Amino acid sequence: MNSPIPHLTLAEILERTIELSQTAAAILKSYYRGSREDLEVLDKTEGPVTVADKAVDRHLLEGITAMCGDSCGYLTEETYQPGDRQLPQDWVWIIDPLDGTRDFIDKTGEYAIHVALTYQHRPVLAVVAIPESDRVYAAIVGGGTYQIADGVRKPVRVATGKQLTDLIVVASRNHRSKKLIELLARLPCQQQLEVGSIGCKIAAIVEHRADLYVSLSGNSAPKDWDLAAPELILTEAGGTFTQQDGSPLIYNQGDVSQWGYRIASTGEWHQQILDVCV
Structure with missing residues (x-):
């Protein structure tokens, strides 16, 4: 390039x-x-x-x-x-x-x-x-x-080899809407690790302390600057970071808000997590 x-x-x-x-x-x-x-x-x-x-x-x-x-x-x-x-x-x-x-x-x-x-x-x-x-x-x-x-x-590199039910979800300490709490309760994996910054959340996945992060917008949404750098850090470490339909995140579109679901994972069970978020 x-x-x-x-x-x-x-x-x-x-x-x-x-x-x-x-x-x-x-x-x-x-x-x-x-x-x-x-x-x-x-x-x-x-x-x-x-x-x-x-x-x-x-x-x-x-x-x-x-x-x-x-x-x-x-x-x-x-x-x-x-x-x-x-x-x-x-x-x-x-x-x-x-x-x-x-x-x-x-x-x-x-x-x-x-x-x-x-x-x-x-x-x-x-x-x-x-x-x-x-x-x-x-x-x-x-x-x-x-x-x-x-x-x-x-x-x-991200860690793989876990069963779906054993994945650890890294979750926000400060931003938990009712819809997000309900979504997290539907996941097949229920172990959670509370972490602040999105950058720190993705670092937790890369460091093998967690396996999955789910973002769901409500009255507001993560912005381009929240996700662009962490996304590449995760994906180049072997993980996956997508929109709800599995498509890549797109940046600099005028509206900087990333509405809807954004799912970051080690990649191994990514589609199964996407299915839950439908």
Whole structure:
């Protein structure tokens, strides 16, 4: 696959993105260890926003635009405005500077940074950084997923071989609608692990602590920046992440909300889970 920057390969862009994500993680950790008053929490319709979200958003955008210029579009949680149209560029960065803001405020440690580069509405490069575990997950389409921890890089793959009833479902701590609770009760697997950020949920699957994640929209829905980077991290680790009908997720369509069901799994029992969600 080509690159949006003639003098850089996707692998070189990924390395620079990893470095940016690591410095962004340091910024978040500095706010995380401060007082709640320092966060200047602003409650918005879609959830809280803090000065930390905005600081990391600026840091990532400055670094990525310095690298890519106007060869790419930029879609971030902090710069998107309702009613914005689909970005026209083939290459679009989709960024969540702080996924799991509520967990960040409540100091559960389960927050993450999501950075994805998409090409024609599909992710081709992704980084998910989890500051409190000092771990970074990185992937390029077709190249697998690897974890960076303590300066060591290692490839990671999802675990398979479980019976359907033994799968562990990673579920939200803060976002559980009545419909989602009813859906989870219908699943053939009833073991659950509560985790905050979607990035942390997908990391739990890649780390073999969970096997399945189901998202169901209600009055609101996950946004492009919630899912684009975690999706590629999971699929390049051998997992599966689809819409309810089994089709791929599509990004940068104007409406950034991902309505309906979104199912992420190790892939082994994915169709059986989809059947339950009909």
